Amino acid sequence: MALPPKFSGQLLTSASGSSAKHTIELYLDYVCPFSAKIFKTFYSSVVPLINQKYTSPGIRVIFRQQIQPWHPSSTLTHEAGAAVLRTAPNSFWAFSEKLFEHQKEYFDVNVVNEGRNETYKRLAKLAGSVEGVDEKTILDLLVVSDKPGEDGSLNVGNKVTDDVKFQVKANRVTGVHVTPTVLFNGVEERSISSGWTAEQWDEWLGKNAV
Structure with a gap:
């Protein structure tokens, strides 16, 4: 699937780049423990392999970003990701790494007694700890007003609602449900597990990324 320019930060620029022949798509949820597991291995160990051994083709x-709505905070965390994409796209992967490190702080038990805008404040502060991201700018995009819109509407959303809507619509086209899910050249690769080691990734890449 194509990547709209407004979401260009989702493309890992440290990997092979836009001229590469193969594409790996990672469908991940920020409050999914298995997503955190695969992201950590992939980002810290597999990406260096790609850059060293799999540069051609x-x-x-x-x-x-794959929202899992049975965890209400999933939407909030992905909205934070959308805000970073909009304002500091080059910091999106670094922010994602930081958010996965702190994901338990946004699990159900840790947000159930917290107002939505309070959760946004914590997310904006976390984002602001990443180089290139401004906390106040992120918070401005996330907060939801308690006043009706100019047309009297009460479902006013926030300034990244439309971005999240687009991402959800795009993901529905692929039919992805479970997180994590990996697509290779547009097709789901069910053999890949969140528990894979760097060595297992290397073996799989050696057979498929040629």
């Missing part, structure tokens, strides 16, 4: 890597 090359591999594009795309992070697809």
